[in-house]
């Protein structure tokens with residue numbers, strides 16, 4: 001029998017075929033581990049040790065009985081469809097995470113990133129974040145609009161005003 005989902009935000013590990021999806025899910029606030037080289041045995045071990053849910057495109061792996069209740073099989077090949085399938089199951093993530101390393105981003109002031117971002121960005125972006133793990137600085141800008149256009153749906157809908 002699979003343990004019930006914990007109260008805190010669900011956490012995941014993605015298989016090697018889902019690198020792009022992983023980056024998007026992190027930006028959307030999902031805690032997703034990703035390994036560039038990860039044999040099935042290793043992924044199974046991570047799921048069992050960490051209690052995470054495995055996101056996979058591998059039908060055979062999805063049948064693994066050790067992982068019962070801890071699998072999300074993604075059949076779609078097109079990224080926007082993959083994201084939609086994921087978010088039908090898990091509609092809401094936590095705070096935004098670093099696409100590179102999965103670190104939980106911290107909102108920082110404009111002043112704090114003055115020397116770290118291009119002048120135009122410094123002057124025009126309303127919000128900035130920094131990754132405490134790898135130091136990467138992110139800002140809110142036109143990329144969000146581009147993402148919405150690319151996806152064809154708004155994954156942030158309903159996220160405003162949520163409690164973190």
Ligand SMILES: [Zn+2]
Nearest residue numbers: 098101131134
């Ligand atoms: Zn990072």
